[in-house]
Every structure is written in C-alpha cells, then in structure tokens.
Amino acid sequence: MPERTLPSIHINGTSRQMPLLDYRGQHSISVALRFWSKVDTAPIDMCWEWLAKISKPSPYPRFKLGDYATTAHRVAWILSHGPIPEGLLVRHKCDNPRCCNPAHLELGTSQDNVNDMMNRGRHTKVSLAGSTNPRAKLDEATVKAIRAEYSTGTTSTIKLAKRYRVSQCLISHIVNHRIWKHCL
C-alpha cells in the first residue's frame, strides 16, 4: 500500500498537514458530504454558492476541519483536485468569494491576485450598476420581467430562481428592490 499524504494548509505562513481531509481515503467521504451539503451545487456553468453562515468581515466562507478552519473554496479545490502546491493560492476565476464550483477555481500566486485587482479596477472602488457590472447574471429587461411576474402573485421566488437559473436569494433581492434599484 502506498503511503497516503494528507493535503497541507498554511497557517500564518507555516505549512501544516490538514487532519481528516484525506481526499482519497475514508475520511474524505464524510468530510466531502458535510462540505458539499453546505454548497448550492447549481449547473456546472454557474457559481456554486456557499449556503451556510459566513463570519464577517471576510467575504470568504470558512469550513472547519477538526481544529482548523480554512476557506471553503480551498476545501472545494482539495476535494476536487488534491493538495494545493506549496506557495500557491486557490483563486476564483468568477470573482465570487462564495463560489465553490471547482470549475471556477484555479491555482495562482498572490501576484496574480494583485494583477487581477489592478486590471478589474477594484482598487478604485468603482461600483457598476446593473448589466454594466461584469458579474451581472441578468439584464434590465429580465429584471423587469421578473418583477412584473412576481407582482402578479402567481409565482414564488423559488420558481423564478429555477426558471432564470439564478439563486433564490438573488430573486429575492430583485423583487424587494435591494439590487437593480436603477431599473424600476
């Protein structure tokens, strides 16, 4: 039997072996089940958002493994691809901190993160409204249609979320005018 090596995690700059999370062994089944039960595993091309509580102020959800907690997207990567090589980060291609879709994750360096931030202009704190926001999943016309349909009282946020293939939370924000406020 080849010896199994456990993935390691980095805590305050030091690398430690992660307990429990042997993605090839028995433990992985219970850990994976517990982990994925907290994730909205939507179709493969969409973000799989973390459903459980997120401790502020970090926008990144965390998942507890034994005595350690690490970010959910790192766990998603380890469960899907194996250990994270020393010195590398797991990055979101979709720029959504809650997303755990392995297809939206990639390995990179902290310099890649800095480059991304500069390229996307996040450092200027520009807030883009509606469909001009590159992260927007819907356009103005669809938002109006969703609101019109919801106002008839014949549908629910769950039904609308399924039809438009977005989260119920997003629909709720739309019909309650918490987002897309410019689009009446």
Ligand SMILES: [Zn+2]
């Ligand atoms: Zn995503």
